[in-house]
Amino acid sequence: MRSPADIAKDTGHHAARIDDAWLRFRGRRARRRGWSETVLGYTGYGSTGWVRVLGRVLLSKEPSVLASSSERRNLVGPGVRGWRNFTSVPVVDAPVRIEIGDQSFSATTDRGGVLDTKIDVALPPGWHTVTLRAGESAHAEADIVVIDPATRFGIVSDIDDTVMVTALPRPLLAAWHTFVVNEHARTPTPGMAVLYERLAALHPESPVIYLSTGPWNVAPTLTRFLSRNLYPPGPLLLTDWGPTQDRWFRSGPEHKRANLARLAEEFPDIDWLLVGDDGQHDEMIYGEFAERFGDQLAAVAIRQLTPGEAVLAGGRNRDGASAAPGRWVYGADGAALAAELRRVGVMPEA
Numbered sequence: 001m002r003s004p005a006d007i008a009k010d011t012g013h014h015a016a017r018i019d020d021a022w023l024r025f026r027g028r029r030a031r032r033r034g035w036s037e038t039v040l041g042y043t044g045y046g047s048t049g050w051v052r053v054l055g056r057v058l059l060s061k062e063p064s065v066l067a068s069s070s071e072r073r074n075l076v077g078p079g080v081r082g083w084r085n086f087t088s089v090p091v092v093d094a095p096v097r098i099e100i101g102d103q104s105f106s107a108t109t110d111r112g113g114v115l116d117t118k119i120d121v122a123l124p125p126g127w128h129t130v131t132l133r134a135g136e137s138a139h140a141e142a143d144i145v146v147i148d149p150a151t152r153f154g155i156v157s158d159i160d161d162t163v164m165v166t167a168l169p170r171p172l173l174a175a176w177h178t179f180v181v182n183e184h185a186r187t188p189t190p191g192m193a194v195l196y197e198r199l200a201a202l203h204p205e206s207p208v209i210y211l212s213t214g215p216w217n218v219a220p221t222l223t224r225f226l227s228r229n230l231y232p233p234g235p236l237l238l239t240d241w242g243p244t245q246d247r248w249f250r251s252g253p254e255h256k257r258a259n260l261a262r263l264a265e266e267f268p269d270i271d272w273l274l275v276g277d278d279g280q281h282d283e284m285i286y287g288e289f290a291e292r293f294g295d296q297l298a299a300v301a302i303r304q305l306t307p308g309e310a311v312l313a314g315g316r317n318r319d320g321a322s323a324a325p326g327r328w329v330y331g332a333d334g335a336a337l338a339a340e341l342r343r344v345g346v347m348p349e350a
Helices: 004-011 014-032 063-068 171-180 192-202 216-228 252-266 282-292 307-312 334-343
Strands: 036-047 050-060 095-100 103-108 114-120 126-134 138-146 153-157 208-215 236-239 271-277 297-303 328-331
Touching: 036 126, 036 216, 050 095, 050 126, 050 138, 095 114, 103 114, 153 192, 153 252, 192 334, 208 216, 208 252, 216 236, 236 252, 252 271, 252 282, 271 282, 282 297, 297 334, 328 334
Parallel strands: 036 138, 153 208, 153 271, 208 236, 271 297, 297 328
Antiparallel strands: 036 050, 050 114, 095 103, 095 126, 126 138
């Protein structure tokens, strides 16, 4: 006799089934109302033999507004309120055609309408633009950074409370920042953009990847925030809210662990500088990375929250520093972290 766990494994978590039914209902209702498909292109990355393409297909009442919110040429245009990113309906299993130069590839979106696919294609190092097409006329462009095989240094950065002060665990403020506030009202962490700019100048071919537990819905807002505050451009690796096939809610820490491991395996010759804060799980996750991929760790830089931020974030953590204490640095802002990185030899003396 089959156990309940075996049945659940085949049929999916009942929360996921409910969510799937709700998405199908919303999709039918949106199409009856005349909502149109639109494609959002997100920044991807790759090596000279493959690329990871990221995007999303949605049904939207105002596809032009939603699409323009993610376009590179509109990054300095008027801000878009966060709630607009949540009124659209994800298109599940949407076929997408990916055009890279004169080559065309096919892929499909997942349960959240997200396109995340790896394509074998030969491209030279540098920035490239691919075209994503879905439905009869929906299309968008997505940037891809192809990393030179000779690159030996890269940065993976958290976003919330690391490059942007948010105190995300506070439910009411998190909802305010997510659904109401545009990028003009978000506060950059002092000195972090300068730190990243200096690191990018020291390693001009090195990737800067922003890894966050935030939902894909806010990718356009985060992209505009990073650009407006002069952070180096780079891929956003976000997640999708809601249940999965085996649990009620997606695991933010597991999302980070999986992507860090993937980067380490995809780029075995790159030493990573991991940047986060001490208000959530970054120290624990980075400590696990240090234990598993210690030979690919340049350093860990942890931004220390202020006492007020730490209280609102649920306290401080100091879970991972023992894994590689010589390569862990702490500081309250970008200037303090830069001084500590110079001390351990990651940055040259000014």
